[in-house]
Amino acid sequence: MQYKSLKEYGAIGDGNTVALVGRDGSIDWCPLPHVESPSVFAALLDADRGGRFTVQPTGTYESAQRYRDRTNILETTFQTGSGAATVTDFMPVAEVAESGDQPPAVYRKVDCEDGPLEFDVEFEPRFDYARDIPEIEPTPDGVVAAGSDEQAILSSDLPLTPSADGHGVNATATLEGGETRWLVLGYDEAIPLKPSQHQETLAAVTDYWRKWAHDCDGTECPVDDRWHDLAVRSSLVLKLLIHRETGAVCAAPTTSLPEDLGGVRNWDYRYNWIRDAAFTVRALSELGHLEEARSYFELCLDHCRHHDPAALPPVYGLHGGGDLEEQVLDHLEGYCGSAPVRIGNSAREQHQLDVYGELVLAIYESVRYGEPVTADDWTVMCDLIDYVCDGWDEPDASIWETRDDPRQYVYSKVMCWAALDRGIKLANAADAVPAPSERWKTCREDIREAILERGWSESANSFVRSFGDDDALDAANLLVPVVGLLPPNDDRVQGTIDATIDRLATDDGLVYRYHGDDGLPGKASPFTVCSFWLVTALALSGRIDEAIGRFESVLKRTNPLGLLAEAVDPETGEQRGNFPQAYSHVGLLNSALYLSDADGSSDASPAPLGTDGAAGIDSSTEIVRQPNDNE
Incomplete structure (x- = not known):
């Protein structure tokens, strides 16, 4: 597999760790629970063995990335011959987490603006810098990847089933225009699938970043x-x-x-x-x-x-x-x-x-x-x-x-x-x-x-x-x-x-x-x-x-x-x-x-x-x- 240029990556994070998300919708680097912890996804360092978490249209597409204004919320837009969609990636910071003891989490929201649009989901966590290949098992809301001493639980309203070898997920789903789907990854603990609550979390995270970001607000600014x-x-x-x-x-x-x-x-x-x-x-x-x-x-x-x-x-x-x-x-x-x-x-x-x-x-x-x-x-x-x-x-x-x-x-x-x-x-x-x-x-x-x-x-x-x-x-x-x-x-x-x-x-x-x-x-x-x-x-x-x-x-x-x-x-x-x-x-x-x-x-x-x-x-x-x- 090929490696992407660094110009094709954006970064999201929560104050504990950072994930790199490619313009192709693939999370190719993410250490958990902290940035200095071993990686869960490391395709950045080994495209075949490192592990990744990809959400992208099936077949040919064009894509672009942008940050939601004055935030660290990343939006990847996809355009195909049949439709258009946006994948919004973010991590909840502790100040706006859905619960005080919420585990580290990655939220991925898929909005289909124009459909039908067929999406592929590839979920291949590889713990401990890809030295620990987990077993994937289905759950009522998704799948759980269990390693020797850690686990990652992916909850989604998209249909997810383990791959034949039991070490990943390769799923396909078709979205119609106006449809929204969620994929929520929790580390060591599941994040219950609650789309309306996730939407509130996204709004709260957006508000958090915008309140934090430098804003001159009509006053003299130190930067030209x-x-x-x-x-x-x-x-x-x-x-x-x-x-x-x-x-x-x-x-x-x-x-x-x-x-x-x-x-x-x-x-x-x-x-x-x-x-x-x-x-x-x-x-x-x-x-x-x-x-x-x-x-x-x-x-x-x-x-x-x-x-x-x-x-x-x-x-x-x-x-x-x-x-x-x-x-x-x-x-x-x-x-x-x-x-x-x-x-x-x-x-x-x-x-x-x-x-x-x-x-x-x-x-x-x-x-x-x-x-x-x-x-x-x-x-x-x-x-x-x-x-x-x-x-x-x-x-x-x-x-x-x-x-x-x-x-x-x-x-x-x-x-x-x-x-x-x-x-x-x-x-x-x-x-x-x-x-x-x-x-x-x-x-x-x-x-x-x-x-x-x-x-x-x-x-x-x-x-x-x-x-x-x-x-x-x-x-x-x-x-x-x-x-x-x-x-x-x-x-x-x-x-x-x-x-x-x-x-x-x-x-x-x-x-x-x-x-x-x-x-x-x-x-x-x-x-x-x-x-x-x-x-x-x-x-x-x-x-x-x-x-x-x-x-x-x-x-x-x-x-x-x-x-x-x-x-x-x-x-x-x-x-x-x-x-x-x-x-x-x-x-x-x-x-x-x-x-x-x-x-x-x-x-x-x-x-x-x-x-x-x-x-x-x-x-x-x-x-x-x-x-x-x-x-």
Whole structure:
């Protein structure tokens, strides 16, 4: 069987998990009950063995997908020679579930607008990444698929009978114009078939998403009209990827989608990376999603509370667990034959110095938006920043999690500088709390001098990937002006931007991550978030026309639903890597915010992230919350 392009998928979810639904009406990926759980459908990773749940017209058809306006409810429309129909896919979020203890569920509503139209239903669940093939048995309202220790129950008012081999359902039914049918999949528990109640649930879910989605409502909006709808869609994607119980942001809901077809750069991204923190907090806060930003802020503090700073992992399970042992699933062929298929992620064991800056930046940003820390948390933060003073000059694996020997990566040092800089700013604003400010200031200057002396290459006229490199570039250094190490108009910032455009960027606006070996064979595709970093650096520099041109070029890479993967194939333009990718959508949102801050003149200069030019941190800001008598 063939594999679909990522442009043919939409995503639905409930705050616990995410499913990918193809334009052909097939659910090809769905882990249950959580996004980091084993898959129930995984045709995305093995078209023959992975399992799927398909609802589509019999024979030839044309199809298209759209989201119901300002929601994560997906509508797939089908047109045939005899009729037309729409399949509406959604998951009820806990706030509007039909019962408080409802199990995870996927609802599929089939509306036949013009008939007669014959539909095929294919239901082939394959538990535990297709290692457990269930037995299918009929029930009064459908079928139950029973595995060794889990089950999926499909209820429907369409006629469903098990296939001859007992491992699936292959059914056909004809709908007349005006008819509606339901298929409701419950995990471990059945969802009773009640069409009128399901319709009420759909209305409630629609209302939930529309109330959550950013809406300017006639007020001043932080995002320009040109990019407003894509920004709203990106925020809705982020909401799908935010775990409802913990506030953790899932980097992507998939595993092992390759950066390069046939290559081995296939990773499991169903976890929370600290590197996403500061930019996610800013994007959510600017769009008014303060509850989600607050939850992520608390999660960042929790990381600080429960780990020795010297052993801070860069990635966590969405429930906070640390067992991310990397395994290879040899029985799955991989997307388009791109093996290996991996679960778990050994980046958990890496030492990455950039995470300290990203954590402190996230906390600083949260304080800017009105979330003070407690006195106890301030003490923990001081310990973290003190560790940066002791360990900033160690080699590490970098933001890109290279799998060769550790190096003195320049971006890692930049983020160590940022940790100290924001710690000093918080301490200065909260003069009632103790902090070794003089030590921090001395170390901050030492790091800055090291970056400027050892991380800058005169021959490349750019910051380079690691100390001692002459010409190997790293797109992460585009963030130097964003975090405020140097002002955007500094010649070294401009040189780095120009060198990146000349040597890491493609003609149509895409940007590769870096030059040089990383311990892995094969090649990587241009990384989507790096393309947005270039846009942001240009916007901060006042090079607005260039920034807009590159931004709009990258936006053309979104799929028809406005979704972005991790990377883009430079030759075909196809999206590559895990999908949809939180980091890509966070990059889109922040680029849109920075561009919208600019006035369009040649000397426009929006404020870098959390610097003194940005509103928020001053003597009136509550930095450290004092406990009241009830605490």
